Amino acid sequence: MAQKSFRQALNEALHFEMGRDPRVIMMGEDLTGGAGANGVKDAWGGPFGVTRGLLDAFGPERIRDTPISEAAFIGAAAGAALTGLRPIAEIMFVDFAGVCLDQIMNQAAKFRFMFGGRAKTPLVIRATYGAGSRSGSQHTQALYPIFTHIPGLKVVIPSTPYDAKGLLLQAIRDDDPVIFLEHKMLYDTVGEVPDGAYTIPFGEARVARDGKDVLIIAIGRMVQVAEEAARKLAAEGISACIIDPRTTSPLDEDTLLEFTETIGRVVIVDEANPRCSVATDISALLADKCFDALKAPIKLVTAPHAPVPYAPNLEDAYIPSADAVVKAATSIIKR
C-alpha cells in the first residue's frame, strides 16, 4: 500500500470528493495558495499545502479565496450548507474561530434541532491546531473541548494519515456541521493510505496498540506521544494499550468503557488545557460508569493551564511528553 503524508491524505480526500460531488465547494483565506500574488496561482497549495491542485482541478467558482474575515465566510458557508451545497470552510488556525462562534455554535449547530430535523447543515470547518510549530500563543491552542461541549457539532481529530483521509471523506458526506481539526505537527507524518476512497464512521475509537497492564487514551498528536511512551514502558516490561477516540463528539464510550473494565489502570493524554477538557470529560465518564473496575486513580497528562508560550524551550515543556506519560503509567502500575 502506498505511503503518503498526512497532508497528501487530506488532499486526496478533497480531490476525490470534489470530483465525485459537484455540490462540494471550498472557501477560506489563501486556499488557492497565492492566487493574485504576482500572477502565480496555486503556488503553495494553501497556507499548509493541503489544497494544492484543487484550484486547477475545480476552478475559482468552487475554490474560493475569502477576505480575512472568518466571521463573514463561516457565516456564508453555513448559509450555503442550508441551501443545498456542501461547503468546506478552512480556518487557518483554530484560535481564530473565536470571532465566528456565533455562526458556529449559535446558528449552524442548532439548525437541525430548531427546525425539527428538517434542516440539514452539511458544513465542514477544517482548522489547524496544536503547539510545537513556534507559532505563538494565538496560533497554537488545542481548542477541541470548546466544540465538543456544543451539542449539534461533530468534532474530528485524526492522528494518522490513514484516518485523516477516511475521516475527512466521512465529514464531507455528513449532513451535520463537523469541526475537523488537523495538528500542524502531523502534516509531514507518513503512513499507509489506500489510493481508493473509504470512510471511517464517527464515534468509533481506534485501538492503536494492544496491551494489558495500562490503558493510555490519547487524542490527536498525543497518540504519537503515547506510542513513544508505550515503547519505553515495554522496555520496562509494562504492556500498554493505546486507544485513540478519533472523534470527541460523538465519543466511542463503549470502547473506552470496555477497555477500562478489562485493564483497570488508565492514563489520559491530552494537549488541551486541563480544565473542562476532553480528558476531564472522559475521566468523569470512566469514574462514573466503571469505578469498580479501576485498580488505581485515573491519571491525566495534559498541558498546563496556561497559554502556549512563545519561547521554544517553554513551548517544548508545555507539550505533554512521553516521559510524563511513562511516569504517570508507572505510578499507577505500582499501586
Place this chain on the structure above:
Amino acid sequence: MSSIEAVTVPKWGMTMTEGKITQWMVGEGEHVTRGQEILEIETTKVTNVVEAAATGTLRRIVLKEGTTAPVGALAGVIAEAAATSEEIDAFIASYADRLGAGDEGDGGVPVPRTIAVDGGAVNVLEAGPQGDETVVLLHGFGGDLSTWLFNQSALAENMRVVAIDLPGHGASSPIAGGDVFPKIVSAVEAAVEAVAPGKLHLIAHSFGGAVAAAIAANRPSRVGSLTLIAPIGLSRQISRDFLVDFVAAERRRPLLGVLERLFADPSKITSDMVEGTLRFKRLEGVPEALSAIADTIADDNGQLQSIGDQLQALTCPVTLIWGERDGIVPVPQQAEVPGNVQLRIIPGAGHMPQMEASSAVNEAIMENIQHG
C-alpha cells in the same frame, strides 16, 4: 570451535518490529531437538511460538520472560555440550555487534507490489530466493496476504514464495459485475503468470482453495503440488452465518465477534487484525464485491462450489489440512475426500490452522511440496 546456534526474536509479518518474551518452554540446561517449540513471543499482531533451529542444549537464556526486544535480538543460545562457557560468552558478545547489521532492517523487508490485470490490480508480496519453482499462497474469504505471516517467511528460507491478495481483499481491487468466481480465478492466474513463470506449488485456504483447485484444473502441467487448508468445495456444510455477518460487520466490535469464530482460541485475535480487515472492507466497492463472493460460496442450502472432481483428476500430490475444531467449514467425511488426496487433521486448531498451529502446517506443506 563447537557448534553454537542463536535463538532470535523472529520477524512475523512486515510490520513487526519487536516482540515480548512471554514464556520459555524449556529451561537452561535442557536438551532441545530441532523443530521443538521452545519459546513463546507476543507481538502487536499475535502470539506465536519459536521452534529450535538446531538440536542441542539450551545453554543460555539471554532474554528473560517479560522482556520486550527488537526483531533479530538474541533471545537464547543452543549449543553442543562440548561448547565451553567462554565460547558461549564470546558468541553472545559477538551477537550484540551483529544486531542491526544484518537483513532485519527496513531495507531487508519485502514490500508488496501491484500487478495490473484485466479489470483491476492484484497485490502480491514476494519473498525467498529466485528459482524455477514458486510457492503461491492464496488466502480465504475476508482474509488477505497477512494470513500467511507465520508461513511465508518460514517457507521462503529455501524457495520463492508469493502471497497474493485475492480481488476484493487486502490491497487488490474488487471484481465488478457478474461471474465473480471465474473472474477472480482469471485475475489470480494473470498475476501468477506475471510473477511465477515456472512450476507452481499452490497453497490455499478456505475460499482460496476453490480458486487454487480451478487454477490447477486449468493448467495441471504447471502445478507441482497442491496443499489446501480447510478448502470449500468438498461438502455442503458451511457456516453461512459467518459469511453474512462478516459482510455486515462495519465496525470494530461486531467484526471482532465474527473473526473470533475463525479460531479455536479467540484470544488470538488482535486489534491489528481487526483494523487490517476493516481497512479493506471500508474501501469503496469492496462490500459489494464481498457480498457477491459470499453468494458464490454458499446459499441457504450450504456450499455451492465443488472441487472434488478437479482434485481427483490431478496427478500431482494433493494434501488437505484441517483444524479439528473448524467452526466455519467442518472437516469433511472420508467419503467426500477423493482417493488421491491425503487428509491431515490438526488437533486443537480452528479454521485458521496456518496461524494457530503454524509449525505443523508448515511441516505438512513442505512435505507435500517435496513430493511434487
